[in-house]
Amino acid sequence: MNRVPPLSAARAALVRCHACHLLSRMQAPPPGGRVLCPRCGAALHQRKPDSLARAWALTLTACILYIPANTLPIMTVVSMGYGEPSTILSGVQTLIVAGMWPLALVVFIASVAVPVLKLLALIYLLVSVRRKSRWRPRDRTVLYRITESVGRWSMVDVFMIAILAALVKLGSIATIEPGAGALAFAAVVVFTMLAAMSFDPRLIWDAMENPDER
Amino acid sequence: MACQDCDLLCRKRPLRVGEKARCARCGALLYARKPNSIERTLTLALSALILFVLANAYPLLDFRFQGQTLEISVISGVWELYAREMWVLAAVVFVVSILAPLLKILALLYVLLPLWLDRQPWRMARVFRWIETLHPWAMTEVYLLGVLVAYVKLSDIATIVPGVALYAFAMLIVAMAATDATLEPETIWECLETQR
Numbered sequence: 018m019n020r021v022p023p024l025s026a027a028r029a030a031l032v033r034c035h036a037c038h039l040l041s042r043m044q045a046p047p048p049g050g051r052v053l054c055p056r057c058g059a060a061l062h063q064r065k066p067d068s069l070a071r072a073w074a075l076t077l078t079a080c081i082l083y084i085p086a087n088t089l090p091i092m093t094v095v096s097m098g099y100g101e102p103s104t105i106l107s108g109v110q111t112l113i114v115a116g117m118w119p120l121a122l123v124v125f126i127a128s129v130a131v132p133v134l135k136l137l138a139l140i141y142l143l144v145s146v147r148r149k150s151r152w153r154p155r156d157r158t159v160l161y162r163i164t165e166s167v168g169r170w171s172m173v174d175v176f177m178i179a180i181l182a183a184l185v186k187l188g189s190i191a192t193i194e195p196g197a198g199a200l201a202f203a204a205v206v207v208f209t210m211l212a213a214m215s216f217d218p219r220l221i222w223d224a225m226e227n228p229d230e231r
Numbered sequence: 232m233a234c235q236d237c238d239l240l241c242r243k244r245p246l247r248v249g250e251k252a253r254c255a256r257c258g259a260l261l262y263a264r265k266p267n268s269i270e271r272t273l274t275l276a277l278s279a280l281i282l283f284v285l286a287n288a289y290p291l292l293d294f295r296f297q298g299q300t301l302e303i304s305v306i307s308g309v310w311e312l313y314a315r316e317m318w319v320l321a322a323v324v325f326v327v328s329i330l331a332p333l334l335k336i337l338a339l340l341y342v343l344l345p346l347w348l349d350r351q352p353w354r355m356a357r358v359f360r361w362i363e364t365l366h367p368w369a370m371t372e373v374y375l376l377g378v379l380v381a382y383v384k385l386s387d388i389a390t391i392v393p394g395v396a397l398y399a400f401a402m403l404i405v406a407m408a409a410t411d412a413t414l415e416p417e418t419i420w421e422c423l424e425t426q427r
């Protein structure tokens with residue numbers, strides 16, 4: 018059986034609309050203008066524009082913000098005039114000490130494991146694309162899909178703080194002050210989501226199609 | 232058509248109801264055919280809108296401690312963050328827990344209702360593009376997990392009674408997931424093409 022070599026839309030001089038998925042013929046943009054999709058009017062790009070540069074910038078920003086997100090307190094529980102700041106890790110620790118194992122596991126996965134693994138996955142994908150790696154492109158695409166869909170779950174801690182902050186009116190007993198760490202943490206989640214969105218998984222496959230370029 | 236994840240060209244073939252087409256090279260889901268997609272999605276989006284109103288109009292948790300009662304709702308959490316000058320955090324929570332889900336439901340209704348009546352909504356392409364943009368920022372299900380974590384954390388210091396909104400929220404998540412499952416973007420875009 019003859020194996021037909023895989024043909025990408027880019028090599029066939031076609032471009033896929035990112036919004037409505039219509040394939041149309043690639044055209045040179047008019048000077049100073051953009052080519053628009055004939056069906057839905059979105060700007061057409063062969064690949065997401067500046068995908069690697071944007072994804073790198075957003076990933077590195079998230080990495081830097083990850084430090085204050087873990088060192089600054091995400092909230093301070095003030096009871097009877099005595100304040101106890103807690104960070105993300107100490108929050109998990111408190112749950113373990115209190116014997117709330119399932120909850121500790123949920124918070125650990127959402128707030129510690131997911132952000133770290135997501136940042137590592139993004140850096141790995143970016144490095145592998147830059148080095149034009151030809152290693153297991155299908156698995157790397159799956160890794161990208163997981164990275165893109167799982168990041169939102171890290172917001173759990175931020176939402177929990179929003180609920181606890183609403184308890185302010187019980188001031189006589191205890192108040193919960195949200196801390197700067199919570200803001201840094203929310204920013205890490207938002208920036209990694211933006212980084213995953215600007216990464217174009219088709220770049221993984223572009224390296225597979227030009228064997229002579231290597 | 233071309234695959235969204237690896238750009239492979241694939242021939243589009245008619246599918247039987249319930250079938251899905253996947254990319255031969257990377258395994259991405261390309262398109263599917265679902266029974267009565269527009270009608271079902273419209274019904275689900277309408278129920279999602281009603282549940283959304285309930286989930287935001289009623290308290291999530293009733294917090295009872297030493298004779299005091301405090302009702303916590305989605306918006307009161309946002310409001311307290313804002314009142315403490317953490318307005319960036321308040322804005323993030325507001326957008327992903329209230330604004331994005333609401334806009335997504337409204338945009339779906341705006342596109343689907345006229346299509347169901349065989350009419351073309353004004354600026355349909357633009358509104359339908361928003362739905363895809365809004366999708367990752369609507370974090371209703373994550374918010375509910377955050378509420379449950381807060382619930383368990385507080386349950387040993389006070390009595391907490393789940394409010395109407397908590398149940399409405401749980402059903403809202405089911406309705407929104409079902410909406411995503413029955414929606415067929417390919418069909419909607421083809422409606423746009425034929426009516427031009």
Ligand SMILES: [Zn+2]
Pocket residue numbers: 034035036037038039054055056057058059
């Ligand atoms: Zn288009």
Ligand SMILES: [Zn+2]
Pocket residue numbers: 234235236237238239254255256257258259
């Ligand atoms: Zn593919």
